[in-house]
Amino acid sequence: MPKVAVVGATGMVGRMMLRVLEERNFPIDELYLFASAKSAGSEIEFKGKKYIVEELKEDSFDRGIDIALFSAGASTSLKFAKIAASKGCVVIDNSSAWRMHDDVPLVVPEVNPEDINWHKGIIANPNCSTIQAVVALKPLDLKYKIKRIVYSTYQAVSGAGQGGYEDLQNGIKGIAPKKFIHPIAFNVIPHIDVFMDNGYTKEEMKMIEETKKIMHRPDLKITATTVRVPVYHGHSESINVEFEKDFNLEEIKEILKNSKGVILMDDPSNNIYPMPILAEGKNEVFVGRLRRDFSVEHGLNMWVVADNIRKGAATNAVQIAELIVNN
Ligand code: 2RA
Numbered sequence: 001m002p003k004v005a006v007v008g009a010t011g012m013v014g015r016m017m018l019r020v021l022e023e024r025n026f027p028i029d030e031l032y033l034f035a036s037a038k039s040a041g042s043e044i045e046f047k048g049k050k051y052i053v054e055e056l057k058e059d060s061f062d063r064g065i066d067i068a069l070f071s072a073g074a075s076t077s078l079k080f081a082k083i084a085a086s087k088g089c090v091v092i093d094n095s096s097a098w099r100m101h102d103d104v105p106l107v108v109p110e111v112n113p114e115d116i117n118w119h120k121g122i123i124a125n126p127n128c129s130t131i132q133a134v135v136a137l138k139p140l141d142l143k144y145k146i147k148r149i150v151y152s153t154y155q156a157v158s159g160a161g162q163g164g165y166e167d168l169q170n171g172i173k174g175i176a177p178k179k180f181i182h183p184i185a186f187n188v189i190p191h192i193d194v195f196m197d198n199g200y201t202k203e204e205m206k207m208i209e210e211t212k213k214i215m216h217r218p219d220l221k222i223t224a225t226t227v228r229v230p231v232y233h234g235h236s237e238s239i240n241v242e243f244e245k246d247f248n249l250e251e252i253k254e255i256l257k258n259s260k261g262v263i264l265m266d267d268p269s270n271n272i273y274p275m276p277i278l279a280e281g282k283n284e285v286f287v288g289r290l291r292r293d294f295s296v297e298h299g300l301n302m303w304v305v306a307d308n309i310r311k312g313a314a315t316n317a318v319q320i321a322e323l324i325v326n327n
Helices: 012-023 074-086 113-118 128-144 162-172 202-214 249-257 310-326
Strands: 003-007 030-035 043-046 049-052 067-070 090-093 122-124 146-154 221-225 235-243 262-264 285-293 299-306
Touching (some): 012 043, 012 310, 030 049, 067 310, 074 122, 128 202, 128 235, 128 249, 128 262, 128 285, 128 299, 128 310, 146 202, 202 221, 249 262, 249 285
Parallel strands (some): 003 030, 003 067, 067 090, 146 221, 262 285
Antiparallel strands (some): 043 049, 285 299
């Protein structure tokens, strides 16, 4: 059984990683919890046992740790993932630090599990909004070959961490935001992460670039608009797809129904479609509102929802760890 570490154990994603490890009964010989000096010393319970969170230091990985799940921000990952990997530990990193490095696989287990085979000590966990999209798109790409994707997202405040969550809670009471630049209560903000020189936000560019890498389709045409909405948990996405080949809507539903990690929720006559309140606490990706886009040849509209802290972060990371253990 592996020795496992969670780095960033006190954060929202770190705590969820522990919960998912527990829920899935991940085999663990010894567990180590790390965080910044500020959070070190706090106590976290795992499987009925109390653990003290240690400060992350250069020698933290000198104990034969086999797998480390990192969710501590890009600068911490840039420094410590390399140190951990040099000591024989496999790092599964939830930050954006390593995702686009050529020698780092970017993995969604339902989509490109084979990519873990060429890791050199670091495997990147994709951005939350990308993960749920590719889980739904990959089986359709295999059958009909995607030509172009238009992403429009409706992202929960928890994607911005505890501060985002608090901004919504406080904003409802009229208190000014601290994490977001604008109020998020009773508002939507078409701005996630920083703006780039090309006019897109970094979140939008992440969706574009990461989709190409995970799907092994550098040629794909993709555009994206990412938006923060006043929802605590669960990212929603309108995804418009153009395929090379023609499709049959009933066949698409059948494919999605049988795809790993996807739950088809598409019964408009009974008002059934995915919503964040339904996806919260679940590990699957929910797909609905499937309909032909009549404005282009072979066009499809779909609505994709998932719990951004689970499938968009913690669950996906734990699934990667499961792939490593099962290999
Ligand atoms: C967000 N995608 O929702 C980001 C988190 N990784 O802000």
